[in-house]
Amino acid sequence: MxxxxxxxxxxxxxxxxxxxxxxxxxxxxxxxxxxxxxxxxxxxxxxxxxxxxxxxxxxxxxxxxxxxxxxxxxxxxxxxxxxxSPGVDRPLTLPRHWRRNRARLVKVRAGGQEVTGRVVAVDDAAVTLDVDGDRQTHTYGDLGPGRVQVELKRLAELPDPDDQDFDEAEDEAEDDEEGEDGE
Missing domain, CATH: 3.30.300.70 (RimP-like superfamily, N-terminal)
Known part of the structure; x- marks a missing residue:
């Protein structure tokens, strides 16, 4: 165009x-x-x-x-x-992109090397990543375009099968299925 x-x-x-x-x-x-x-x-x-x-x-x-x-x-x-919306495959290039992906795992070229870490802090000048427990702060000038890494749910975030809310959700799903069959 x-x-x-x-x-x-x-x-x-x-x-x-x-x-x-x-x-x-x-x-x-x-x-x-x-x-x-x-x-x-x-x-x-x-x-x-x-x-x-x-x-x-x-x-x-x-x-x-x-x-x-x-x-x-x-x-x-x-x-x-x-x-x-742009989706997770959009490169993170502007401070607002990084800010909107706080707590997400990203891969980026930083200081000449490829780094994978979790975005823990963002301001107008820099991004702080948690890389295997080590916090690294990089100015935007030192960063290439970042890419959000798609993560499956972490095991700790899955519902506990002994949790009452989990059982109720399962019961409701079963009730819905029975209603569809006309029983």
Missing amino acids: AQQHRQRLLAVVEPVVTAGGYDLEDLSVTRVGRRHLLRIAVDSDAGVDLDAVAELSRGISSALDDAEAGGDELIAGEYELEVG
Whole structure:
């Protein structure tokens, strides 16, 4: 997408996103058959839920329609709008990305070596990682793009089978299954 075209789209989309209290993380347009796909990634410190995505989609769609009704052709022909969050595979490059992933395990090139550690503290100047019990603080200038490492639930976080709440949840699931069978 040409830079000028992208800037025109950003001028329409970004005010809607920021007015909703979100950060615009990415905007891309790709051709899919005869249509275009406008993909927008948003995020916030509180995360992004499905209701927010639906509300933002309506607001962005309306803003694009208004801009095109005013004579500014932003996307030639039909397009599909997709709004969502960046996901865990997004590289952590800005302080807000690191802040939003506090307590997560990340892999990053730091000080010339690859490091895997848990994000324990973040400020405007640096990130502190717990690397096997050793706390290491790195300025953003010393860090490459970080990647969140997907972790399965830790054993200590799994529900205890002797826990009353666990048994009740199991009973409710069994009741739901019986109700579906008509018994």
